[in-house]
Amino acid sequence: MMSEKNSNNIKTPAKAxxxxxxxxHSRSPLIHDYWLKTHSIDGSYEKLPATSEDFERVVMGLVAxxxxxxxxxxxxKEAAFELADVADTNAARLRAANLLVFKGGxxxxxxxxxxxxxxxxxxxxxxxxxxKSWSTNPVALLGAGGASRAIIGALVxxxxxxxxxxxxxxxxIDTLRFLCEGTPTNISAVPWDDRATMLEGCGLLVNTTSLGxxxxxxxxxxxxxxxxxxxxxxxVYAPLETPVLKAAKLRGLRTIDGLSMLLYQAVPSxxxxxxxxxxxxxxxxxxxxxxLEEKS
Ligand code: ATR
Numbered sequence: 001m002m003s004e005k006n007s008n009n010i011k012t013p014a015k016a017x018x019x020x021x022x023x024x025h026s027r028s029p030l031i032h033d034y035w036l037k038t039h040s041i042d043g044s045y046e047k048l049p050a051t052s053e054d055f056e057r058v059v060m061g062l063v064a065x066x067x068x069x070x071x072x073x074x075x076x077k078e079a080a081f082e083l084a085d086v087a088d089t090n091a092a093r094l095r096a097a098n099l100l101v102f103k104g105g106x107x108x109x110x111x112x113x114x115x116x117x118x119x120x121x122x123x124x125x126x127x128x129x130x131x132k133s134w135s136t137n138p139v140a141l142l143g144a145g146g147a148s149r150a151i152i153g154a155l156v157x158x159x160x161x162x163x164x165x166x167x168x169x170x171x172x173i174d175t176l177r178f179l180c181e182g183t184p185t186n187i188s189a190v191p192w193d194d195r196a197t198m199l200e201g202c203g204l205l206v207n208t209t210s211l212g213x214x215x216x217x218x219x220x221x222x223x224x225x226x227x228x229x230x231x232x233x234x235x236v237y238a239p240l241e242t243p244v245l246k247a248a249k250l251r252g253l254r255t256i257d258g259l260s261m262l263l264y265q266a267v268p269s270x271x272x273x274x275x276x277x278x279x280x281x282x283x284x285x286x287x288x289x290x291x292l293e294e295k296s
Contacts, residue, residue, distance in 0.1 A: 014043040015066070016273045019058065019080070019100075020073035023047045025295075027288050028071055031266045034287055035278040043068075043274055055079050059100070059107070068273035069101040069108075071266075077111075077146065084109030093179070094149050098265065101272045110272070113147075114154030116265025119280075120256050121204075121233065133229045137203030138162035142195060142219070144172035147235060148208040152176055156185045164198045166190040167209075199225035205248075207234045212242035219244045223251055230254075235261055238292055259288060 018028045024047070032045035048070060050058040055076050062070060072080040077096035081087060084097060090111040091097040097109035121134065139160045141148060144167035155163060156179060163185055165173045173189040180187045190198045199205060205226060211219035213236045221244070223232070232248035237258030245255045263280045271277045 012042040014041070014068045014274055015046075016043070016068050016070055016269070017046040017048040017062075018071040018073060019048045019050050019055070019076055021049060021051050021075060023049045023073065026073065027262065027291060028073075028266060030288055030291055031263060031284065032270060034284050035270050035276075036274070039274070039276050039278065041274050041276065050076065052076070052079065056083055059083060063102050063107065067102060069099065069269075071269055072098050072100060074146070081109050083107060090114055090150070090153065093153055096146070096149065099269045099272065110268070111150055112265045112268045113150035113261075114157065115268060116261040116263075117151050117154045117233075117235075118158060119264035119267070120260035121231070134204035134231055135160055137227075138164055138201055139204045139206065140164045140166070140195075140198050140202040141206045141208060142166055142211075143208035144169070144176055145208065148176065149179065151206060151208055151235070152179045156180055156183050160185055163187050164190050164202065166192055166195040166198060168192045196222045196225060199223065199230075202226060203230055205230065205232045207232075207236065207242075207244060210236070212236045212239075212244055214238050218242070223247055223253070226251070226253065228252070231256060234258055237262055240289060240292060259285065259292070263288070 018026050020026060026047060029045050029047060036043050048058065052075060077098055080097040080100055081091050081095050085106040087109040091109040094111050097111050099110040099112050101108040135158045139155055141163060144165060165187060167173055170189055170191055177187055207219055210216050212234060231254040232245060233256040234242045234245050235258040236242050240257050240259055245257060248255045263285065267278060
């Protein structure tokens with residue numbers, strides 16, 4: 001059957017999905033299916049399991065099958081960047097991609113994780129920025145793994161003056177310094193045991209470690225040194241309220257959870273494949289929260 005094109009000049013039914021290994025627990029299909037239905041778009045979004053060995057073959061198969069593109073999650077973000085013909089500034093800087101768009105015979109790579117992080121922090125796309133103190137004061141960040149990179153890039157873009165990074169394996173922090181080179185953001189590496197003291201004067205604390213995730217130990221630290229205007233962001237979303245977010249709420253601090261970041265990082269992907277800018281609505285959030293509660 002010949003494919004048709006809709007008003008956005010996109011082949012219908014437009015197909016996309018999420019590449020990862022494992023990908024069974026991904027909530028991305030729930031998010032994109034909700035938007036496809038909301039906008040009455042003839043399209044689909046599926047889980048695309050691919051081992052590292054199979055990754056390139058699976059991507060080429062998607063291109064040949066006329067897919068609009070795919071999201072990419074662990075462990076393929078670096079491989080996705082390597083495979084692409086064209087990369088946007090963010091993917092090139094991070095050498096990792098979470099979004100592939102197939103167009104004009106080329107594979108385009110992008111990284112929307114930093115966008116998701118900043119939008120969540122700003123309280124959403126259409127709302128006025130809630131409080132800018134996080135961007136004019138030092139930021140404390142925990143972790144130096146893959147997830148920390150896009151967030152550091154976003155914080156640099158937002159112009160934060162100082163980034164205090166603490167990680168159990170302190171040497172890993174040096175591998176992140178390149179992200180701040182030539183920018184006004186200064187990085188300092190803080191020993192893991194000093195993570196609570198580094199909070200003094202910080203407008204924002206971000207947890208990018210896996211601590212607090214179900215099945216993992218809690219992130220054990222006092223928030224006493226955070227100023228009253230500070231916000232606490234945990235990129236973990238299962239559970240939604242991690243022990244550190246609970247402690248932050250008890251102190252009356254603003255909290256942002258990992259689900260916000262997951263929802264906002266999906267927005268540019270949907271726009272790129274389906275030609276419509278979708279909204280992160282309370283209804284969508286409730287839908288994913290219900291799913292998380294059922295499955296946990
Ligand atoms: P991701 O891509 O999600 O960032 P990762 O690269 O495995 O995953 O990084 C996990 C992060 O959680 C790292 O910063 C890790 O610290 P190390 O670099 O010292 O391994 C941190 N992490 C995991 N378990 C931890 C624990 N029990 N205590 C402290 N930090 C931990």
